[in-house]
Amino acid sequence: MINNPVFSSGHILTADIGGSHITAGICDLQRALILPETMVRADVDSKAPAEAILSSWTAALKNAMNQHSALKPDGLSIAMPGPFDYLNGVSFITGLDKYEALYGRDIKAYLADKLQLAGSQIRFRNDAESTIAGEATAVAGRGYQRVMGVTLGTGFGSAVSENGITRDINLGSNPYKESVADDYFSTRWFKKRYRELTGRPLNDGVRELASLANSDLAVGKIFSEYAQNMAGFLSAHVAVHQPEVLIICGNIAKAGALFWPQLQEYLAPLEIKTAQLDEQAALIGAAALFKTNYNKII
Missing domain, CATH: 3.30.420.40 (ATPase, nucleotide binding domain)
Structure with a gap:
């Protein structure tokens, strides 16, 4: 459970949603790195019913947190493919042969309920933007x-x-x-x-x-x-x-x-x-939303 509405620990639970998998982990914002022991990768059937997809995501996120149970992250940030309402956390993916069942679904509300989060603790970012943000801030773009x-x-x-x-x-x-x-x-x-x-x-x-x-x-x-x-x-x-x-x-x-x-x-x-960061780039880039003014980025 993430129960701290004040961002103080400097650690963010973060994930990247791929076409057939989810990768999750905990990001140390100050060092711009994913704690290696928390990295989790799980297959996801992107053509499954909405509840099955969301359950898979939730399980992976909980699994990542459980890898470092003593650490309580300040929030959750997810790199998501579009089309997606990134500010409000609603999926509008259609016609892409993946995640069709999530169309119109309030992903933020679902995860807030399952992970016992406040809405202000959940943020979403375009997956390509997340990857490039991760590379730019962590390694290649320094x-x-x-x-x-x-x-x-x-x-x-x-x-x-x-x-x-x-x-x-x-x-x-x-x-x-x-x-x-x-x-x-x-x-x-x-x-x-x-x-x-x-x-x-x-x-x-x-x-x-x-x-x-x-x-x-x-x-x-x-x-x-x-x-x-x-x-x-x-x-x-x-x-x-x-x-x-x-x-x-x-x-x-x-x-x-x-x-x-x-x-x-x-x-x-x-x-x-x-x-240089492979799949960790999207995780770091998504988590970086907690380092700046979120509304200005979105």
């Missing part, structure tokens, strides 16, 4: 006043951080070529492009594609095209936001060796860094 970050995975997320304040810029919804940017910079683009070039399916996404790099000539072409498209798209936004560094996050970044050099060349002289 020493920079203006940071731009993108998350590359099942979706294309984006945020900018200026003087320690990170905000979502939702570039994935921007028009690009025949659709929107999200369709070109996420995992589904790789699957679509590989089938177009080879006639074969790509079942395991970018990880599978990267494993074929030494045996399939199409792989190099695909990653080269990806780097060129991304650089062309990002260049205008780099000109607007004037970041000192670009941080690349997400699962696709793990195949960075296959497109990183070209992206760096296209966007030079902008410095590019890869994410």
Whole structure:
């Protein structure tokens, strides 16, 4: 039970909601790190009924707290995919083949009841914004006043951080070529492009594609095209936001060796860094909402 309405311990229970899992832990705000003994990762059926999904989340959160039962966190902060009412804690996810059952559900009220929290102790943040905030404040972005970050995975997320304040810029919804940017910079683009070039399916996404790099000539072409498209798209936004560094996050970044050099060349002289915190970044970034004026961020 989190029963302290005054934020005094410097520790926040935090979680990241993925498409098929939840990761939770307790964040030490002063040191910007997740206490390793509290880290919990649990599978979640995102197509299950609402009660089953919420029960899974609650169980993981309680499990994380139980790993350090002597410590009473000051609040709970969650990195959530959108569309979501982040201030009020209501889900509006629809048409994304995940968490459809939560549409219109007051997640804040549910968790407040199950964890015996006050509403003021629960906060939500966009998942991409959380990840980039975590990287910017904890490791990769240190020493920079203006940071731009993108998350590359099942979706294309984006945020900018200026003087320690990170905000979502939702570039994935921007028009690009025949659709929107999200369709070109996420995992589904790789699957679509590989089938177009080879006639074969790509079942395991970018990880599978990267494993074929030494045996399939199409792989190099695909990653080269990806780097060129991304650089062309990002260049205008780099000109607007004037970041000192670009941080690349997400699962696709793990195949960075296959497109990183070209992206760096296209966007030079902008410095590019890869994410260093993996899934802890979203947890730290979500918890960071308790370090500043929440309403100004939202």
